[in-house]
Amino acid sequence: MLLNLNDYRQAARRKLPKFAFDYVDGGAEDEVTMTENQRVFDRWQFIPPVLRASTERDLSVNWLGQRFELPLAVAPTGYNGMLHVHADELLAQAAADAGMPYIQSTVSTSSVEQVGALGHQNHWFQLYVLKDKRVTEDLLKRAKASGCKVLVVSVDAVHFGNRERDKRNYARPMKLSLKSYLNIACKPNWVRRVILPQGIPGFGNLTPYLPPQYQKGVGGAAYFAEQMETHLDWDSLAWIRALWDGPMLVKGLVAPADCQKAIQLGCDGLMLSNHGGRQLDGTVSPVLMLSTIRQLIGPEPLVFIDSGFRRGTDVVKALALGANGVLLGRPLLYAMASGGPRAVSHAIQLIQSEIDRTLAQLGCRQLADLSPELLYARP
Ligand SMILES: Cc1cc2nc3c(=O)[nH]c(=O)nc-3n(C[C@H](O)[C@H](O)[C@H](O)COP(=O)(O)O)c2cc1C
Numbered sequence: 440m441l442l443n444l445n446d447y448r449q450a451a452r453r454k455l456p457k458f459a460f461d462y463v464d465g466g467a468e469d470e471v472t473m474t475e476n477q478r479v480f481d482r483w484q485f486i487p488p489v490l491r492a493s494t495e496r497d498l499s500v501n502w503l504g505q506r507f508e509l510p511l512a513v514a515p516t517g518y519n520g521m522l523h524v525h526a527d528e529l530l531a532q533a534a535a536d537a538g539m540p541y542i543q544s545t546v547s548t549s550s551v552e553q554v555g556a557l558g559h560q561n562h563w564f565q566l567y568v569l570k571d572k573r574v575t576e577d578l579l580k581r582a583k584a585s586g587c588k589v590l591v592v593s594v595d596a597v598h599f600g601n602r603e604r605d606k607r608n609y610a611r612p613m614k615l616s617l618k619s620y621l622n623i624a625c626k627p628n629w630v631r632r633v634i635l636p637q638g639i640p641g642f643g644n645l646t647p648y649l650p651p652q653y654q655k656g657v658g659g660a661a662y663f664a665e666q667m668e669t670h671l672d673w674d675s676l677a678w679i680r681a682l683w684d685g686p687m688l689v690k691g692l693v694a695p696a697d698c699q700k701a702i703q704l705g706c707d708g709l710m711l712s713n714h715g716g717r718q719l720d721g722t723v724s725p726v727l728m729l730s731t732i733r734q735l736i737g738p739e740p741l742v743f744i745d746s747g748f749r750r751g752t753d754v755v756k757a758l759a760l761g762a763n764g765v766l767l768g769r770p771l772l773y774a775m776a777s778g779g780p781r782a783v784s785h786a787i788q789l790i791q792s793e794i795d796r797t798l799a800q801l802g803c804r805q806l807a808d809l810s811p812e813l814l815y816a817r818p
Contacts, residue, residue: 443793444749444770447786450777451522456623458608458615459521463772465604466716472724473716476747479724483756483814491802496795499538500764500806502741503589503686503707505560508538509791510758510806514715514745514766515565515591515690518660520548520640522776524633527554527643529780530771535559537787542591542766545578546663550643555585563589565690567596568668568675574648575668579682581644590683591710595691597671599664600718613661673700680705688743691718693725698732708741708763715746715768726757730811733761751793755801759809 441447452460466473500510513534519526527549534541535557543554545567554562564582569575582590610616615623623630642649642659653662668675680687689701690710698709711725711732725744733742744757745766754765767790774786798804801813 441782441785441789443789444767444773444786447770447773447777447782450782451773454626454629454777455522456619456626456629458605458619458622459629459776461604461608462518462521463769463776465602466720467600467602467718468720470716470720472713472720472722473747476713476716476724477749479726479747480750480753480756482727482817483760484817485752485797485801486813486815487800488802488813493799493802493804495804496798497805498791498794498798502540502764505588506538507540507561509787510754510764510794511537511787511790512540512563512743512764512766513542513771514768515542515544515547515593516768516772517544517546518548518640518642519772519775520637521633522772523779524636525549526775528557530775530783531557531559531562533771533780533783533787535561536784537791539787540589543587545644546642546659548640548643550646551578551582551585551587553643555587558586560586560588562587563591565591565593566679567593567663568671568679569663569666570668571648571666574666575679576682577647578644579679583683583685588685589707590679590685590687591690592676592679592687593690594671594676595712595714595718597667597669599667600714600720602717613658673704676701676706677704688741690743693723693728695728695732695735699735702736702740708743709736710743710745710766711762712745712766726760729757729760729762751790751795751797754790754794755797755809756814758806759811759813761811 498509500507527547531541531554540561540563542563542565544565564587608619645659649662686707688708689706691712692698692709713722741763743764744762748765771783774782
């Protein structure tokens with residue numbers, strides 16, 4: 440029975456070959472940060488006030504001049520095509536149906552043009568900065584021309600995390616091990632649904648820049664790994680700020696001083712994240728930094744947060760601590776892998792009803808009623 444987002448993880452494990460499940464599910468090294476990301480919410484307990492009539496509730500938010508129905512967004516994730524054909528378009532559609540933004544990754548399987556062709560107003564673009572400035576500039580132009588409203592610049596994956604689960608599934612970089620191939624043979628339905636219709640998925644946004652030898656399948660990943668700008672600094676961010684004439688958010692921050700600097704540099708908001716525990720193992724969970732960051736930057740700047748959110752109660756705790764919205768990463772990928780777009784919509788409905796029920800039980804009618812006074816922090 441699929442009653443919550445964690446149930447979708449188990450469903451995805453049954454459907455996917457091991458290498459694909461590990462790609463989504465895994466974290467860096469000992470996965471300490473990834474594990475802690477989900478446990479950390481137990482640090483706070485609710486102090487529910489009673490006798491506050493809260494029959495009607497409103498979960499809507501206003502971000503950057505646009506109304507959304509839920510305080511949630513789909514986190515940018517690369518290579519979704521390994522989970523389902525047209526996964527990026529289907530995630531964007533499910534997000535539009537639910538009234539939440541869809542953030543498309545630089546390394547998505549579909550291109551920004553393909554997702555943009557859906558014509559939704561909820562399309563945001565996540566940028567990884569590449570060494571070749573012309574490629575970065577061109578990606579931004581294409582995102583704008585495709586209707587992306589908001590730019591999200593990810594700054595926490597400049598040096599890739601050491602994901603050992605992935606390494607164990609490969610004989611050498613980009614070459615699956617014999618054991619992985621044998622495991623794929625045990626998942627004929629995945630081969631039939633995901634691989635036969637499209638071949639090995641590629642990287643839609645990068646295709647125009649790929650040299651011929653990298654054009655096929657995972658070749659794009661090898662190219663991309665070489666092309667990531669490793670000299671990223673605050674001047675790089677200022678350069679991107681000047682290039683993009685719309686709202687811009689920075690993703691991958693946990694250090695309060697960095698958050699303050701990003702706002703001073705003219706960014707419209709922050710996305711606090713440790714990349715779901717996929718980068719530096721041992722990194723603090725962003726929700727632990729939230730109150731400090733909010734106090735430092737003041738009430739105005741938009742603050743999103745992700746990493747480990749699985750329950751409506753997790754979302755409500757973060758909103759009470761000062762976040763404006765929460766990004767969902769793996770849970771929606773598990774849903775996509777296990778049951779396609781209907782499962783994604785169902786997963787969103789599940790967490791929506793958990794958020795709604797939590798608000799009701801806290802006597803709140805709207806998200807603005809949430810505050811730190813509703814939480815007890817264990818010493
Ligand atoms: C399979 C996978 C691919 C990801 N790819 C990207 C990406 O391309 N760009 C990015 O900024 N973050 C990427 N992330 C990080 C997510 O945007 C998000 O920060 C993280 O998944 C949140 O943690 P959660 O999975 O516990 O919800 C990826 C995460 C996963 C699981």
